[in-house]
Amino acid sequence: MVESFPWWTEENKKLAKDLETFVLNHYEEAERHYFMKKFPHGILNELKELGYFGAGVPKKYGGMELGATGACIVAEQLGRLYCVGHCFTVSMLGGLHQLIEFGTEEQKEYWLTKIAKGQLGAVCITEPFAGSDAANVYTSAVKDGDEWVINGKKRYITNAGTGHRYFMYIKTSDDPKDRAAYRHLSTFVFERGTKGFSLEKINDLIGFDNVPNGYLNMKDVHLPESAMVGEQGQGWEIMMSGLNFERMIGSAGVGGSLLDAARLLHFHSQRRIQFGKPLKFIENVSFTLARLVARLKYARLMSFYTAYLLDLGKQPIIESSIAKWFNVDWAMQSGIETVQAMGGDALTRFYPVERMIREAKIGQLVAGTNEVMAYLVYRVATSMAMTKELETPFRFKMDEEAGYPIATLDKGPYVEQEATSELVLKILAEDYRVNPSLYMMIDDIKKQCKGSRKKIREICKELENNGLVVAFYDRKGEIKMVKANYKGLDKAYPPEHYRWFPDWYDIERDAFFG
Ligand SMILES: Cc1cc2nc3c(=O)[nH]c(=O)nc-3n(C[C@H](O)[C@H](O)[C@H](O)COP(=O)(O)OP(=O)(O)OC[C@H]3O[C@@H](n4cnc5c(N)ncnc54)[C@H](O)[C@@H]3O)c2cc1C
Known part of the structure; x- marks a missing residue:
């Protein structure tokens, strides 16, 4: 029995129960197809007729309108029917979420009704030269009058061949400014049977035994403006949302x-x-x-x-x-x-x-x-x-009574004093006692005394020029962090200020102070 979550609706729960029954009734058939390396057309057709492909599609377009939760419930259950699960999942990736979020009303009417009826789809990001670096696609779309002309290749595409709908991310600009702003990609959706669009290869993988996955080729594929989802240059945003x-x-x-x-x-x-x-x-x-x-x-x-x-x-x-x-x-x-x-x-x-x-x-x-x-x-x-959330609200200080560094909200003894080079060096030296290996950020110093970032940076620069601190610069060439070097520590306090020994240590017998 499928365990439901407290926030699931009654419809979600019913969907999970029905799907589980479907899975149990088709487990044997799916396994037979897996071992015989045959595509399970029959099970997929039954699923289409039962309307499960429409779990995440709004009712207006013929779906069940059970949202991402509904789509997940179907994916989880069908995941147990091997190839069927992969085909369902990838089919949803081939545009469901992206069309709901970014499609025009005409596109939704056309595509979402097809998704709800079980049209198999594919999502096409990867190319021979664009894997993890998904923005580096070479497949291009060039405007020719009212049409876009697509040339290029996609690879590792699940549902290649068996899919009817192909949801693609394609380069529409070579302008370095667009590339830098991730505005060089656009999204297109079109169907198999489009002239110039062909299946190039099916991969023989160590998994996906009866799941088709392959290469696609586009040679002068002409598409109307209506094939573009979202605006020109919005491809990266749509891809991220889809991902x-x-x-x-x-x-x-x-x-x-x-x-x-x-x-x-x-x-x-x-x-x-x-x-x-x-x-x-x-x-x-x-x-x-x-x-x-x-x-x-x-x-x-x-x-x-x-x-x-x-x-x-x-x-x-x-x-x-x-x-x-x-x-x-x-x-x-x-x-x-x-x-x-x-x-x-x-x-x-x-x-x-x-x-x-x-x-x-x-x-x-x-x-x-x-x-x-x-x-x-x-x-x-x-x-x-x-x-x-990740910013620590604490300062770490040596607690003289406890004998260990402790975290405190107290901003320290110098918080009302104007920053001077002597004071900044003291703050750095105090920090050495509790964080001996770390630099202090300019903001860490700023929290412990009075003074703007600019002023504290100037003081740090002066201390650096005097050979008392080591500075770390950011890409803009500004001091980002500093720590007192040995000369700076010596100048701030005498050596005994930095000494620390655990209780069990026999200072009288073993320590030495030359
Ligand atoms: C069975 C299968 C099905 C697939 N289905 C689809 C599909 O339907 N549609 C689709 O578009 N794509 C699909 N893919 C492609 C898949 O998304 C890519 O394989 C994946 O994005 C990785 O790209 P790559 O294989 O080229 O590896 P590469 O990008 O070449 O990576 C090689 C190694 O380098 C590491 N690496 C690379 N860059 C970085 C970085 N910046 N930081 C840290 N590590 C890094 C990677 O983690 C990896 O370990 C599928 C792939 C397979 C194998």
């Missing part, structure tokens, strides 16, 4: 595979007897199952929380990146640990654990690699979303 959705829905699919791994290990560990008892009584094995359950819980919570934020109209860049990054890492780790806990059985293709590892490896690379996720989380957290 939040992509990472969230991809992470939801991982929840399904974690559940299946936990179920399989539970099944196996109850029935495999070694040393006269079932494996489940061996702590290594039961703790592995405990870790799978813990990861499953975290993974689902993160995916559905991210979906909830999207449904509230937010752009959860950090949350969707974390969901994608951690969920697939956990799937990888869980696959490896499940093999260990099941022994040789798990290495045969009679059990689907080896598949989980291959799929998780793909997951660590697609939709932005996990390294790119880490970079995104770092950059967005430190320069936008969490700048205030």
Whole structure:
């Protein structure tokens, strides 16, 4: 039974229950298709007829209007039907969120009704020379009268060939100013059958056994203005918005595979007897199952929380990146640990654990690699979303009574004094006592005395010229941080000021002060 979340609506809960029944009824068929490397047209057609492709599509366009949460519920359940799950997920990425956010009314009318009816779609970002560096696309669109003429290639495109709708990010400007402002890309959507648009190659991968993934070629493809989604130059913004959705829905699919791994290990560990008892009584094995359950819980919570934020109209860049990054890492780790806990059985293709590892490896690379996720989380957290939260409100000072540095809201003894070179050197020397290896930022000094940043920088420059501090400069050539050097420390205080020994240390016997 699918565990629901307290914020799910009754419709969400019903959707999850219906989907679970659908999955159980089609599991065998999906597995047969997987082992025989056949595309599951039949199951996908049934899903189309039941309207599940429309889970995230507004009712006005023939969908169920269950938002990002609805799309995640479908992705999570269908994720257990292997190829079916991949095709559904990628089809949603091929424009659902982007068209709802950026499409014109005519585009919504045309495309969203098709998505709701189950038209398979593909999202086309990657090219031979543009992988993680997704802005570096070579495929170009040039204006010719009322039309755009597209030339180029896309690669690693899931649903290539089987997809009817292709949602593409294409270069519309070579102006370095547009490139610098990420305004050089635009978004286009068009269908197979368009003249000059062809399938170039299907990849034979270590995963995606019956999931088509390949290269596309565009040779003088003529598209009307109406094929452009959003404005010219808005492609990067649309791509980023689409990727939040992509990472969230991809992470939801991982929840399904974690559940299946936990179920399989539970099944196996109850029935495999070694040393006269079932494996489940061996702590290594039961703790592995405990870790799978813990990861499953975290993974689902993160995916559905991210979906909830999207449904509230937010752009959860950090949350969707974390969901994608951690969920697939956990799937990888869980696959490896499940093999260990099941022994040789798990290495045969009679059990689907080896598949989980291959799929998780793909997951660590697609939709932005996990390294790119880490970079995104770092950059967005430190320069936008969490700048205030990450700033420590404390100053660290040596507490003479406790004998250790402690965090304090107290701004220190000099807060009412005007900054002078002597005072700044004292502040730097005090900081050396508690943070001996760190520089002080200009703002750290500013918080402890009176004076503008400009004035404190000038004082620091003077101290540097006098050989008393070491300065670190930013790219604009301004002093950003300073620390007192040994000469500066000597000038600020006598050597005994810096001494510190733990209680247990025998100063009388072992210390020396020349
Ligand atoms: C099975 C599969 C399905 C896919 N489906 C689609 C699809 O439907 N549509 C689509 O557009 N694309 C798709 N892709 C492409 C996928 O998104 C890219 O593979 C991915 O973005 C990484 O690009 P790359 O493989 O060229 O690796 P590269 O970008 O060459 O990266 C190689 C290594 O360098 C690291 N690296 C690169 N730059 C940085 C950086 N700045 N900081 C830290 N590390 C860095 C990467 O993390 C990685 O470890 C798919 C790929 C696969 C394998």
